[in-house]
């Protein structure tokens with residue numbers, strides 16, 4: 001019987017195997033040494049995170065940038081104007097405007113609302129405080145916006161995971177906008193409606209057909225707050241602003257009352273003695289979260305019991321989260337808060353396509369009018 005040891009083919013195979021093992025050993029040692037010394041080649045930023053899941057680069061690779069709309073954004077913190085891709089901007093807006101822990105369909109609804117709000121602004125003269133910009137990053141003027149730096153500060157170790165989640169919500173709805181009668185909507189939104197949104201004309205100048213008050217029964221979380229203001233502070237506030245009102249500590253409980261409310265329960269007018277102010281003026285004066293409030297009297301002063309957070313017009317973010325938890329899609333959420341709208345897709349030339357005749361696009365609102 002012939003020995004394997006003398007077989008030249010076997011010998012050559014063993015030699016190759018040994019050589020391969022040696023090469024592998026050298027490579028392993030080099031990598032281990034580099035890791036130990038921290039002197040490995042710097043990786044591209046996109047791949048420098050040891051987090052599972054898609055990297056930033058992978059995510060954007062799925063998005064066709066040839067159709068990208070460019071917008072001019074004024075960064076109010078850095079005091080500079082930057083041109084950026086609309087979708088990239090929307091990622092920063094969603095990251096800043098909605099808690100990332102909210103349901104994914106709610107994040108998608110927010111992405112479509114924010115994109116529509118942005119393009120509506122572009123079509124209507126851009127940012128009102130910065131003439132060269134389409135939008136600015138100041139939430140008091142346009143929409144809040146998070147740069148990568150801010151996202152990293154806010155999210156810390158979860159930065160990549162959270163960024164990718166928000167970016168996915170944006171990419172999944174890339175280009176999608178809310179339209180009414182073939183035109184972009186003024187897609188207003190707010191944090192929490194308190195249970196019912198408001199007709200646009202009760203808060204802003206225009207009565208828009210798609211910004212009607214609707215029930216929002218699943219606010220998650222519902223925001224309520226009691227604000228107690230002592231008599232001295234309360235009287236100082238109102239007499240400074242309305243010196244003729246004639247309210248004193250002795251007559252306050254009779255002279256201060258809600259005069260009129262809207263159907264939603266929001267305060268239309270508040271009587272302060274001889275003066276009547278709007279609910280909006282009261283919200284600003286007493287620093288309240290919303291105009292949906294009632295008042296009671298405590299031993300030392302007045303108590304405002306508020307429900308909701310924000311102006312109450314259009315999409316409720318917490319209401320969207322509640323609907324999503326009950327299985328609603330982002331399209332159903334948008335149809336709930338924007339009455340009679342169609343979801344279209346914006347193209348780079350500014351035209352809108354309506355290719356998506358999905359069940360959600362013509363469906364009736366999830367929560368019927370007047371239901372609880």
Ligand SMILES: [Zn+2]
Pocket residue numbers: 127128129130135136137138141142143
């Ligand atoms: Zn602005």
